Amino acid sequence: MTTHHVTDQPPATKPATAPATLQDPAPADSVLLLDPDERSALAAATQALTADPRTEPLRFCRQARHAAAAVPPRVRDRLAAFSWGTVDNGHLLIAGLPLPPHIPPTPPDNRNCVAGTTVTSRAQALLNECVGHTLAYEAEGHGWLFQDMVPSRALATSQTSQSSAAELELHTEQAFSPLLPDWISLACLRGQPDALTYLLPARELCAALTADERRALREQRWTTTVDASFLTDGHAFALGTRRGPLAILHGAEDDPFVVFDHDLMRGTSALAELLRERIQEIYQARRIGLSLRPGHMLLVDNRRAMHGRSVFTPRYDGTDRFVSRSFVTADPARTRHARPGNGRTVSAAFS
Numbered sequence: 619m620t621t622h623h624v625t626d627q628p629p630a631t632k633p634a635t636a637p638a639t640l641q642d643p644a645p646a647d648s649v650l651l652l653d654p655d656e657r658s659a660l661a662a663a664t665q666a667l668t669a670d671p672r673t674e675p676l677r678f679c680r681q682a683r684h685a686a687a688a689v690p691p692r693v694r695d696r697l698a699a700f701s702w703g704t705v706d707n708g709h710l711l712i713a714g715l716p717l718p719p720h721i722p723p724t725p726p727d728n729r730n731c732v733a734g735t736t737v738t739s740r741a742q743a744l745l746n747e748c749v750g751h752t753l754a755y756e757a758e759g760h761g762w763l764f765q766d767m768v769p770s771r772a773l774a775t776s777q778t779s780q781s782s783a784a785e786l787e788l789h790t791e792q793a794f795s796p797l798l799p800d801w802i803s804l805a806c807l808r809g810q811p812d813a814l815t816y817l818l819p820a821r822e823l824c825a826a827l828t829a830d831e832r833r834a835l836r837e838q839r840w841t842t843t844v845d846a847s848f849l850t851d852g853h854a855f856a857l858g859t860r861r862g863p864l865a866i867l868h869g870a871e872d873d874p875f876v877v878f879d880h881d882l883m884r885g886t887s888a889l890a891e892l893l894r895e896r897i898q899e900i901y902q903a904r905r906i907g908l909s910l911r912p913g914h915m916l917l918v919d920n921r922r923a924m925h926g927r928s929v930f931t932p933r934y935d936g937t938d939r940f941v942s943r944s945f946v947t948a949d950p951a952r953t954r955h956a957r958p959g960n961g962r963t964v965s966a967a968f969s
């Protein structure tokens with residue numbers, strides 16, 4: 619496994635102010651370090667976000683869309699390239715987001731959208747709007763635009779983003795749903811060194827597979843159930859809770875897209891089950907591990923990379939890992955039928 623440690627200092631070989639255009643080849647390290655001027659400009663741009671994302675999500679996102687024009691051009695270019703899919707391994711780690719002078723204590727669960735009140739989430743909203751459109755899901759994280767991703771004592775051993783004592787198994791977000799997000803955005807307010815976010819780019823997976831295995835993974839041979847975190851509020855789903863059969867790989871051979879959930883998917887044959895385990899083996903051998911630190915924002919391309927998270931040890935004393943999670947879509951029209959009033963929230967019934 620490769621573990622990346624990113625500091626807020628630009629590496630000597632790559633000046634943070636180097637001009638970037640959409641034609642540039644993507645940097646191999648998938649890291650974007652905001653320099654002090656860019657950080658100040660981003661912090662200043664957040665002042666245009668006066669709406670409360672908890673009570674006025676639509677107005678807040680409209681403000682974010684307008685204010686995104688004030689994000690420094692180098693940063694906007696890099697995010698546009700990422701959005702287009704030029705970055706070749708399905709994730710981008712941005713370092714140097716503004717942090718509040720006093721970071722609120724880490725809440726005990728994700729009920730209240732505490733992170734959403736901070737300058738860090740406002741900066742996250744601006745950066746999200748440079749990539750796509752921020753979207754909330756009624757059935758996930760109580761429908762908040764920014765969910766407090768924190769260790770919850772009650773969910774410690776669950777397969778949800780609030781676990782800690784159990785490794786969060788390899789998945790793409792909402793693998794069960796036709797209305798899945800295109801990107802996951804994780805902005806870190808408080809880190810925890812032993813908590814590693816794991817990534818396995820689809821291209822990396824395919825490089826380790828045989829041609830026969832890749833072909834088989836493009837066939838509809840896997841069923842899936844709905845994520846535990848979508849079931850907590852007792853919603854009913856138009857598509858029911860058993861879905862599929864689905865293919866795991868699709869899209870271009872040289873830029874494969876993936877839909878996978880090791881915990882929830884099952885093969886419809888013994889061979890399909892073996893392939894599911896094969897992906898798990900490759901993940902164990904080839905995954906990248908990142909420990910998010912305050913001011914980091916990790917964007918995961920939910921088509922081009924799978925993710926998971928290590929076990930870690932929370933203290934439940936207000937100082938644990940605290941990440942603002944949000945979801946981003948490339949195409950609002952794809953979810954329009956599921957968003958009443960053309961709002962920002964996908965109704966539970968359609969998940």
Ligand SMILES: O=C(O)CCC(=O)C(=O)O
Nearest residue numbers: 779791802815926927943
């Ligand atoms: O805790 C993490 O780093 C990742 C959790 C996760 O799976 C997610 O946010 O979708």
Ligand SMILES: [Fe+2]
Nearest residue numbers: 789790791925
């Ligand atoms: Fe996830």
